[in-house]
Amino acid sequence: MFQPRVDISSGRIVGAEALLRWPGSAIGALSPGFFVPAAERMGLAAELDRWVITHIIAAAGRLVAASPQLVLSFNLSGQSLDAGVPAFIRDSLHSLPALAANLEIEVTETSMAHLTPEVETAMAALRSMGTKLAVDDFGMGYASLAYLKRLRAEVIKIDRSFVTDIAHEAIDAQIVEGLIGLARAMGCIVVAEGVENAAQADALQQLGCRYAQGYHFHRPMALADLLQLLEAS
Ligand code: G
Numbered sequence: 199m200f201q202p203r204v205d206i207s208s209g210r211i212v213g214a215e216a217l218l219r220w221p222g223s224a225i226g227a228l229s230p231g232f233f234v235p236a237a238e239r240m241g242l243a244a245e246l247d248r249w250v251i252t253h254i255i256a257a258a259g260r261l262v263a264a265s266p267q268l269v270l271s272f273n274l275s276g277q278s279l280d281a282g283v284p285a286f287i288r289d290s291l292h293s294l295p296a297l298a299a300n301l302e303i304e305v306t307e308t309s310m311a312h313l314t315p316e317v318e319t320a321m322a323a324l325r326s327m328g329t330k331l332a333v334d335d336f337g338m339g340y341a342s343l344a345y346l347k348r349l350r351a352e353v354i355k356i357d358r359s360f361v362t363d364i365a366h367e368a369i370d371a372q373i374v375e376g377l378i379g380l381a382r383a384m385g386c387i388v389v390a391e392g393v394e395n396a397a398q399a400d401a402l403q404q405l406g407c408r409y410a411q412g413y414h415f416h417r418p419m420a421l422a423d424l425l426q427l428l429e430a431s
């Protein structure tokens with residue numbers, strides 16, 4: 199599934215986040231929280247990572263053909279953050295290196311423990327090809343600032359929990375205002391997550407947040423639907 203990222207002021211789609219779903223189970227699509235631990239127990243985590251990355255790169259190729267500036271982001275978990283994964287991405291881009299600039303890797307602060315010098319070196323190689331790094335769920339982890347410092351992330355994704363009450367809780371607006379100031383000082387792009395209504399979108403825009411994703415704009419959708427949306431606009 200792919201959830202569009204939009205420019206709040208125009209609604210224009212500037213990117214998308216790839217959200218992993220295991221299709222076709224009896225209880226509906228399964229979330230990564232269910233099948234990733236199972237894959238890890240079976241020793242298939244590396245296999246799953248490669249499968250996901252291969253599919254994401256293929257999807258990115260199709261999306262970029264429809265919208266050349268589009269950025270496709272995807273989540274790497276702490277467990278999958280070993281030096282092999284960035285190296286696999288780099289190798290997968292061998293025949294189409296320009297596509298690296300249309301990719302963005304989202305990592306959470308729980309991955310911090312896995313950020314070894316080997317991983318940092320491998321990530322730096324990807325960055326030199328143009329791939330961006332995003333800190334996901336920003337504000338939720340004690341290590342967020344230390345993480346920003348080490349990763350030199352280009353993108354900060356503001357956690358949904360700060361967005362929910364932003365239109366009527368001063369403290370949430372103040373926190374987001376502070377995060378945006380921090381991001382601006384560091385030259386980072388800010389993306390708000392989980393925007394579900396116009397009041398939240400307006401409040402974010404007033405605070406200087408330019409980009410967002412959430413049900414108010416678009417729900418996660420199949421690749422074919424996103425391609426159709428891009429071609430229609
Ligand atoms: O933290 P992360 O960005 O990885 O979370 C993605 C999850 O959030 C996905 O499961 C997605 O379906 C869900 N999601 C996306 N937009 C919204 C929203 O506006 N509201 C809520 N409650 N969940 C959302």
Ligand code: MN
Nearest residue numbers: 215273304334
């Ligand atoms: Mn994410």
